[in-house]
Amino acid sequence: MNEAFDIRGQSHIEVHKFRTGAIIIATLLALLIQASFPIHFAKTAVLDLPLLVTIYFGLSRRNPSTGLLLGMVIGLLQDSLNGPTVPLGLYGIAKTIIGYLASSIGARLDTEHPAARFALTAAFFAAHQGLIVLTRRILLSQPEPWFNMHLVGAALANALVAVFLFLLLDRLRKN
């Protein structure tokens, strides 16, 4: 297994590899479920499964280049599934940056503990939302609120789901 040393050189952090096709299948499943579940369970619309997958593989692979490219692909696919009112690039830019940040943080911190995963996912969700609002306001001239209680609830819900989803995705790792 590959190993990467953290920036301080004090402890080593594992770089996880995954079974063949695991990343592609997990990504496609996340997009498919994201586009299907809210029809049957309206409340699941608050979840952003493609974002959770971006965060998970970013934190696990710990390679910023891979993380940002995976984030870009997932984001652009999500844009294209959203209909023409969402321009290609809105989710793309946000998830590119989140993929990069997750990989960079994953290379410096041990992110295997459920509490760390919960906190990081909530923070990344907030950052992702902030990037979308920023893109909408600056590039698209579309006013959007920065903060409301619904977003706080959504961040916590996503973080909670992430804890269990990440445990499931851990099973896709190569031993």
Next chain:
Amino acid sequence: MVAIPSRHKSLVLLLGVIVLQVLMLAVQIKRDSEGRLIRVWTVGAVSPFERAGSYGFGWIRDIWRHYFALQNTTKESEQIRRENDALKLQIAQLQGKAAEADRLAALLNFRQSQANVPMIGARVIGTGAGTASLTIQLDRGERDGIRKNMGVITPDGVVGKVVEAYPNASQVLLLTDKESGVGAMLADSRVQGPVGGQGEPLLVMKYVPNDDTVNLGDRVITSGMDRIFPRDLPVGTVAEIKSGNQFKQIRVKPAANLERLEEVLVLLSLRPLEMKNEGNTGEPPPAPGAPNPPRAAKR
């Protein structure tokens, strides 16, 4: 050539990828293009799975709802319980089919009552993959005569309009989306004002002067002014009224249950339509610049 330190390579890649996407956004805004090719590929690849998932999930859900709801009532012996369970499974399947038949019958009745309006039934197979827009995906597309900007309704009321039609699927912008809107009026007072979404469950009716009388529970119907929906279709009921600077702030509860749509009707015309209850059988004039209506397909 300047060498980039390896630890900065990912940062350079990040900047490059973001600049590329910002340029892509700028091109879409400048040329009003929507990256249709990429969308056609993505939707074409995903919609067959959504379709299969929608049918499979509906079947499982019907069994879950009816079978497990009934299971708690069984208190008899194990043998009888097993027999009961087997029968309940059968009942659950039949109830699921009956419920679907009821919904389809309602759609059919509505269609038959509006025989002069070309429309086609479609099943909802997906939603937008995110919270940035409120869209649904239908299992019918260009091959069934669906085109961009066609109206989508249920017998309960207005749902939204088609924003993209692909060969075998189409995307509908729900009335609750921020960019959505419909020409509307109050059914009793005939006061007109556009109704639009806010990204929330309730809609907003705009430009109703403070002087006009509006009551809670007043019915809001389509005015036909948007040239997409015929007049007198239910839009919703007034749920909140506040006085504003010049105009009232009116919130409207949608008539159609937009959070639980399973089957919808697409109005197969890009010309203004008249519903039967108008009593107007005359052919309406075509909208300026509107293309010829596609051939009506039947479900």
